[in-house]
Amino acid sequence: MAIKLITVSGPPSSGKTSVIIKMIESLPHLKDRCGVIKFDCLSALDEEQYTKNGIVAQTGLAGNLCPDHYFVSNIEACFVWAREKNFEVLVTESAGLCNRCAPHLKEVLAVCILDNLSGINTPLKTGPMVKMADVVVVTKSDLVSQAEREVFRFKIQQVNSKCKVLFINGITGQGADRLAKLVVNANDFETSENLKLRFSMPAALCSYCLGETRVGEDFQIGLNRKIKL
Amino acid sequence: MEQKRTDQSIGILLDKFPMVSDFLASFNLKLEDDSLTFVEIVTGLPSSFFEDQATDAQQLLELFDEFMIGLNETQIVQSIESLEVLAGIDKSGKPEKCSIKLIPGEITCIVGPTGSGKSRLLADIEWLANKDTPTGRTVLINGDSPDDSRIAQMGGKLIAQITQNMNFVLDMSVIEFLRMHAQSHFMMNVDEVVEEVIKLANDLSGEPFQPETPVTFLSGGQSRALMIADVACIGQAPIVLIDEIENAGVNKKKSLDLLVKKDKIVLMATHDPLLILLADKRVVIKNGGMHKVIETNPVEREFYSELEQLDNKLQLTKDYFRYGNELKAIGEIY
Structure with a gap:
């Protein structure tokens, strides 16, 4: 059975979990046919929130690995899990931590969630998560002025002119049905083979990746770059 | 067909569209020679640049093209002659009793108790519902069901909202903020418009502020007044929704006059009888459905x-x- 895969990303506390829950709730019966996998670094309390809302969820903790690398190396296993559970929709949620990567895969519906309160340059600063997304969801926009919403939308379209911009209220769920509609029309996949990242992950192969803690030239082995001041 | 934008030198583009500098900044591109075209700049980039940005020349050029097309599209002024919401069903699944038609320069109130479905009606308009929302309503623009390209162009940009719990959150002065907003709509006479907005806002609130005041320092009344003046003069949305601003500390009548004068379709969710009677008509929402439309009659006036x-x-x-x-x-x- 084919599974619709949705990758959701966004800065911490932007409202990813709330939006996903409201999106799932806005479609009748989706709850029983959908699973969520939350990728995080150290701790994730979101699984509880999903369970509380009757949504099947699992957490993947990257620990001391880069969470985006961890995501790519585990997406196949997630796919197998979803298949075993007979899910029609699999949503992955990941917090973009260094803003350098994006978990978005080619052909897979890519959603990025941004917080309207987080400053006007957030779309520019958030990097490939926004640039490579098909849908950019803006949360908390009920708290700011119309002008700020318009400017925020404009800033998003500056870095990603093709994306759809949706304003969703994560508390009331207003607007979540639009996202649900896009999810229903998303591509589905028989297997996770042939999936490809939209954006390459960074080369991060220096001594600090391997656990070095001491500061100083002598301890820096591998790929390094020096700041130009 | 005008000359392809990307064939012009980056200096000229920057002059015409200051927003191009944001695009360059987002790719960390620093300009050394602004007489070059974007294509020439990209061709001259070292391979390490593409590694850092994890992109390639072709992709970058495509993105720039899209960006310029995007700029062009946002310039299209969105004007509509009429907007109709055709009846769907209420919360119990029964057919709605009426439809509504809205035209520019007219004020319509939405009345009904909290939770009666006012927000849903607004959401249906915002998303140009086409029997694809829980209410099964259809929205017609200028008498027609909008096609996909129209929806893509207008979707989410139809309604400007002003509500009681909105605040300015940006760390900018009023004048900087308005300039940025005007530029994002590619207005030609930015300074003129900004000056007009500040003047109008001060008139609406009756407690004047300086152009250099940070937007976050404005009082409740000043903020609301600035929001209304901004929506009227800079905002491009043809429909303005005002949600319960009865205690906002602005002159309500002047505010509505301003929006009407700017040919906006004004929708108001309110419980204030003064505002209700100022409107041309009101639609009554009951159990999630449009129940009836009442035109403000001479007795009421x-x-x-x-x-x-x-x-x-x-x-x-x-x-x-x-x-x-x-x-x-x-x-x-x-």
């Missing part, structure tokens, strides 16, 4: 003047005590 006098008296009384007076005899205030 006459009653409005009476209400207005009452309101003025109340206002005078409020001011009387606010400014520290003591009432010694009835009739001292008005």
